[in-house]
Amino acid sequence: MSQHKHTLAIVDDHPIVIEGIKNLLSDHTDIEITGSFTNGRDFLDYFTHTPVQIVLLDITLPDIGGIDLCKEIKTLAADTVVIAFSNHNERSMIMKMLQNGASGYLLKNASSAELINCIHEAIEGRITFSASIQEIISRPQIAEIREIPMLTRRENEILKLIASGKTTVDIATDLFLSKLTIETHRRNLLQKFGVRNVAQLISTATQLGVL
Template sequence: MIRLILVDDHTIIRDGIQALLSDVAELEVVGQARNGRELLDMLPHTPADVVMMDLNMPELSGFETMPLLREQFPEVRVLILSMLDHEKYVHQILTAGALGYVLKNAGKEEIVHAIRTVASGRPFLCTEIGLNLLHKAIEAPSSGGPKKPNDLSNRETEVLRLIAEGLTNAEIADKLFTSKRTIETHRQNIIEKTQAKNTAALIKYAMETGLLA
């Protein structure tokens, strides 16, 4: 069972999401909070696996709450649910420690997938943000930045983008019509080239180098 707390200053959003998730067997909404302050007050007596949190909130915003969560409740995984789709906000909050980011216009299937992915400890970016970042990367002029050492191959870049979307090795293999072992090899090559220690570090590398921004 995945225990979930919803954090948003709009009651209709919280209640709507709770109703949306009511028939998902492995999810249980154990609490609601209007802002980061209420969340921090709630967590000591309401244990949760995942917090799904808005960014723009009064008293204590998502940006302000994130470092406090990392310090006080490092075991809680954070999924951002926001209307802010600019890559700088995505980068800022993921760097601060959030594990996933989904837009409020996402459908039920994607929201449930995001919660499951984050609960399992894997990063998640919703499809719309992933596509926007991909389009920007494609449209960016080839000379628009310094050459990076240990450049990734086209296939490795493609694999890294899918990792950033929260896909598993098996899911990436299916999407690229190749074997899981091949994807594992690509992933290891990416880790060696970027010197990233884990998946979150890989995504941070991709965003900081402009690959996903």
């Protein structure tokens, strides 16, 4: 039985980076690189008629910013996984990418093992970061310090499972609850922490010492 392949496109304005990624992924038979592009517009022209599952996206492109391009990709195909791959380590840029729908963020100095691991985690529906990015977003920010919300025992339990990378289906199975119940708890957690997505939830809960 042939192995299912996950299709991936690379968008980066440095051909040498594209070649390096192709070489790194060549031994991974579950990932098929179906296209590589040095600017955003060429990628969008391709993407509108050839869907891909994963986009490895540089933030600095010659024609359209990666942050805006990420949002456009998610508008066109919400299920497409976008992973930022950049030299930029500014916290504000990381958070903007996540707010626009990115599933992960890696610095270009990440190891090959980190790149492969992040791609696989993103495929599984997790929010994923290279180690250096994880360290950056976990630093407490004075401007973001706020009152710790009151959580129920169940909300605390689900928050920890979300932070461990478990999906809604995984959590429902582990806790013998319905998927709908877990989704309700997830929405309540986002509301209590005043955040819009899981990446912000984990980051804020970590800063507040809840995780």
